[in-house]
Amino acid sequence: xxxxxxxxxxxxxxxxxxxxxxxNYSYGGTVNLFWYVQYPxxxxxxxxxxxxxxxxVKGIKGFEAEFxxxxxxFNLRKPSVQWSDTAEYFCAVNPSLSGGYxxxxxxxxxRLAVHP
Amino acid sequence: xxxVTQSPTHLIKTRxxxxxxxxxxKSGHDTVSWYQQALGQGPQFIFQYYExxxxxxxxxxxxxxxxxxxxxxxELNVNALLLGDSALYxxxxxxxxxxxxxxxxxxxxxxxxxx
Numbered sequence: 001x002x003x004x005x006x007x008x009x010x011x012x013x014x015x016x017x018x019x020x021x022x023x024n025y026s027y028g029g030t031v032n033l034f035w036y037v038q039y040p041x042x043x044x045x046x047x048x049x050x051x052x053x054x055x056x057v058k059g060i061k062g063f064e065a066e067f068x069x070x071x072x073x074f075n076l077r078k079p080s081v082q083w084s085d086t087a088e089y090f091c092a093v094n095p096s097l098s099g100g101y102x103x104x105x106x107x108x109x110x111r112l113a114v115h116p
Numbered sequence: 117x118x119x120v121t122q123s124p125t126h127l128i129k130t131r132x133x134x135x136x137x138x139x140x141x142k143s144g145h146d147t148v149s150w151y152q153q154a155l156g157q158g159p160q161f162i163f164q165y166y167e168x169x170x171x172x173x174x175x176x177x178x179x180x181x182x183x184x185x186x187x188x189x190x191e192l193n194v195n196a197l198l199l200g201d202s203a204l205y206x207x208x209x210x211x212x213x214x215x216x217x218x219x220x221x222x223x224x225x226x227x228x229x230x231x
Contacts, residue, residue, distance in 0.1 A: 043222045103172050108158050
């Protein structure tokens, strides 16, 4: 079955530390890849996406992710986190041949806590 | 402002009962998808409605059904509730079945507790 694995369930960092959240997926074909973020008390929001082209994609708020096809990975990075980055982060994959956002498979999420 | 509105925000039901959850998509969107998010898990795709028809379905039993109305709003119905149906139910809207570059916009969800 198609699945998405997020390696860290909880991450605690101090402000200005660098962040890398791992994401691996099991589907072998063409995929669309996403990172969503859920700030406390808010709805899920799109952080960034990869459809095709440059495997290094940049999103909002200084986040970026790198698609490594050979490793089936789409890791999220940020060079210097802020307290306001405290949130839950979800990696998602659309393995559908039709692409886009129409049927996403989510990982279990990573809760990030950033301490001032 | 999420753009996607869901009601109610919280709901408590008893095993065996039936429940209806409602969703109004973001203005301009014509496609509604429903996801179930159990505690400690990521959202799981239930189904998608477009042009008032179920277009795609995830691995959920027939107890889960839905409807889309001409104004694009949608309902999720769950029959014969089980304790395991307790979860946050998320509605997400998009344009044109979410194909291409139309991102999903999520609502805040309905928290269903089955006792």
